[in-house]
Amino acid sequence: MSKLLIVGTVAFDAIETPFGKTDKILGGAGTYIALAAEKFGVDSAIVSVVGDDFPQDYMQLLKDRNVNLEGLEVVKGGKTFFWSGRYHNDMNTRDTLDTQLNVLADFQPKVPENYKDAEVVMLGNLHPLVQLSVLEQVKNPKLVALDTMNFWMDNALEDLLKVIAKVDVLTINDEEARQLSGEYSLVKAARKIEKMGPKFVVIKKGEHGALLFHDNQMFFAPALPLEEVFDPTGAGDTFAGGFAGYLAKTNNTSFKNMKNAIIYGSNLASFCVEKFGTERMLNLSDEEIDERLKVFKSLTQFKIDLN
Amino acid sequence: MSKLLIVGTVAFDAIETPFGKTDKILGGAGTYIALAAEKFGVDSAIVSVVGDDFPQDYMQLLKDRNVNLEGLEVVKGGKTFFWSGRYHNDMNTRDTLDTQLNVLADFQPKVPENYKDAEVVMLGNLHPLVQLSVLEQVKNPKLVALDTMNFWMDNALEDLLKVIAKVDVLTINDEEARQLSGEYSLVKAARKIEKMGPKFVVIKKGEHGALLFHDNQMFFAPALPLEEVFDPTGAGDTFAGGFAGYLAKTNNTSFKNMKNAIIYGSNLASFCVEKFGTERMLNLSDEEIDERLKVFKSLTQFKIDLN
Numbered sequence: 001m002s003k004l005l006i007v008g009t010v011a012f013d014a015i016e017t018p019f020g021k022t023d024k025i026l027g028g029a030g031t032y033i034a035l036a037a038e039k040f041g042v043d044s045a046i047v048s049v050v051g052d053d054f055p056q057d058y059m060q061l062l063k064d065r066n067v068n069l070e071g072l073e074v075v076k077g078g079k080t081f082f083w084s085g086r087y088h089n090d091m092n093t094r095d096t097l098d099t100q101l102n103v104l105a106d107f108q109p110k111v112p113e114n115y116k117d118a119e120v121v122m123l124g125n126l127h128p129l130v131q132l133s134v135l136e137q138v139k140n141p142k143l144v145a146l147d148t149m150n151f152w153m154d155n156a157l158e159d160l161l162k163v164i165a166k167v168d169v170l171t172i173n174d175e176e177a178r179q180l181s182g183e184y185s186l187v188k189a190a191r192k193i194e195k196m197g198p199k200f201v202v203i204k205k206g207e208h209g210a211l212l213f214h215d216n217q218m219f220f221a222p223a224l225p226l227e228e229v230f231d232p233t234g235a236g237d238t239f240a241g242g243f244a245g246y247l248a249k250t251n252n253t254s255f256k257n258m259k260n261a262i263i264y265g266s267n268l269a270s271f272c273v274e275k276f277g278t279e280r281m282l283n284l285s286d287e288e289i290d291e292r293l294k295v296f297k298s299l300t301q302f303k304i305d306l307n
Numbered sequence: 308m309s310k311l312l313i314v315g316t317v318a319f320d321a322i323e324t325p326f327g328k329t330d331k332i333l334g335g336a337g338t339y340i341a342l343a344a345e346k347f348g349v350d351s352a353i354v355s356v357v358g359d360d361f362p363q364d365y366m367q368l369l370k371d372r373n374v375n376l377e378g379l380e381v382v383k384g385g386k387t388f389f390w391s392g393r394y395h396n397d398m399n400t401r402d403t404l405d406t407q408l409n410v411l412a413d414f415q416p417k418v419p420e421n422y423k424d425a426e427v428v429m430l431g432n433l434h435p436l437v438q439l440s441v442l443e444q445v446k447n448p449k450l451v452a453l454d455t456m457n458f459w460m461d462n463a464l465e466d467l468l469k470v471i472a473k474v475d476v477l478t479i480n481d482e483e484a485r486q487l488s489g490e491y492s493l494v495k496a497a498r499k500i501e502k503m504g505p506k507f508v509v510i511k512k513g514e515h516g517a518l519l520f521h522d523n524q525m526f527f528a529p530a531l532p533l534e535e536v537f538d539p540t541g542a543g544d545t546f547a548g549g550f551a552g553y554l555a556k557t558n559n560t561s562f563k564n565m566k567n568a569i570i571y572g573s574n575l576a577s578f579c580v581e582k583f584g585t586e587r588m589l590n591l592s593d594e595e596i597d598e599r600l601k602v603f604k605s606l607t608q609f610k611i612d613l614n
Binding site: 089090184185187188209211217219222225228256260263264293294297298299300301304 | 396397491492493494495512515516518524525526527529532533534535536563566567570571597600601604605606607608609610611613
């Protein structure tokens with residue numbers, strides 16, 4: 001069992017989908033990653049920042065799930081990062097209605113003393129300079145995974161490339177992989193990205209699943225076909241949290257074990273989208289996760305004997 | 308080993324992709340289905356029609372691959388069906404530049420006497436009335452699979468629904484499944500389509516793979532991620548031909564065997580797109596197919612033991 005250090009936003013989200021809308025609720029990449037990783041019983045800590053408008057209840061909810069919050073700075077008089085978005089009918093596209101960086105604008109991350117030797121570091125979506133600063137504070141982690149998005153490619157590419165050069169795993173969506181590499185084929189894109197630094201590249205295709213690349217090896221985990229996607233918010237972060245949490249639990253970074261990690265990431269993401277925000281992740285039993293793993297097996301496993 | 312009866316166009320195609328363009332070359336759903344099914348060594352026959360402009364070389368090429376052409380009518384003075392299309396850079400969308408029905412306009416299919424007892428019937432894309440007429444001529448096939456497209460939903464829905472009610476398997480792409488069912492979720496779409504008749508529904512998602520539905524069971528076969536898609540023409544028909552060919556060879560219509568059939572369909576389709584038109588399918592060895600099956604296995608198979 002390894003320690004997992006998580007970097008990412010802790011935020012308020014306001015979400016509209018064809019099924020309804022929410023007021024400001026708990027959200028943020030760091031939150032979703034931590035809630036997914038918690039399912040593996042690992043010791044984890046979030047490095048992030050909130051304002052003093054952030055409710056104690058939300059803090060407690062994370063602490064109750066064994067998430068260390070020593071690295072969660074609370075800025076007095078500051079306001080917590082806020083994102084608001086509306087999903088279209090197909091649930092694959094969304095409009096951002098509002099983004100208020102607030103306390104994130106001047107965030108200087110501080111890794112808790114007890115997590116500087118974390119074996120696994122999951123750098124969730126945040127400014128590349130924040131991610132770099134965290135990497136400067138930790139001591140020889142066994143595995144560093146990075147999740148990022150097109151916003152940083154457009155606005156901080158140079159810094160982003162510096163982070164990418166330092167990580168072991170990059171998780172990124174298909175359009176972002178194409179943008180970063182300049183290649184349309186995801187196979188070619190992954191090969192180019194491996195040359196930028198990461199030994200493993202995970203390309204997330206949303207409802208179409210996720211691909212894992214390493215040298216000349218490839219693995220594919222489908223997304224679970226669902227009757228209803230209620231709210232896709234946090235699915236990608238939940239995938240990343242499941243991936244990192246499983247690797248921290250098993251303490252094994254072989255390609256074979258990475259396959260299992262992306263299956264677990266897909267498994268947890270399939271729950272995340274079933275309810276608004278973090279609701280489903282907060283009420284999810286180990287038995288449900290195991291049951292769904294059986295569904296993933298029957299969805300993908302076949303037996304053909306070659307001559 | 309069962310006999311396989313194939314219905315579908317035998318045609319001339321002219322194709323433009325970002326990699327180049329062809330003159331009129333051999334094409335058509337029936338052709339691609341037959342060339343894929345041939346890999347399984349089954350006895351197959353095509354029911355279709357061409358004009359007397361159709362080269363003897365193309366006929367011979369099919370005959371050399373054990374495809375019975377007694378049901379391929381040659382209309383004297385008639386011209387063969389012609390389709391011309393241009394693929395966009397993403398290879399997922401295309402414009403039809405020209406469609407000339409020619410001899411297809413008045414086609415009355417005639418099933419060869421020796422194939423009226425075919426155990427497996429693959430109704431490739433053609434007018435639903437042609438497909439219905441073939442079903443009236445055959446005697447108790449063990450399995451009837453139907454491939455169709457949105458064109459018939461738009462122009463001959465009533466006839467199409469009559470065919471759908473009579474088949475065991477419907478293969479259809481994702482957008483068409485949504486159009487036919489009025490459901491966005493593919494899980495819901497498949498359930499609705501099962502109520503229209505077919506016990507098995509295969510939803511083709513192109514580069515995103517294919518889903519098999521039956522009662523409450525689901526199986527997913529990914530498309531092989533490729534460095535380069537050279538020409539997608541015929542990939543869906545090749546998938547259908549691989550599917551039907553494998554089922555005819557194994558003579559087993561269990562869900563478990565259908566899983567293998569869609570893996571073989573995906574396997575063959577992954578070759579089809581590597582060259583223009585039928586070129587790759589005409590030069591494909593059993594060893595290459597077996598090698599690629601290993602790639603499909605390593606792409607999808609994982610081992611997680613539950614507690």
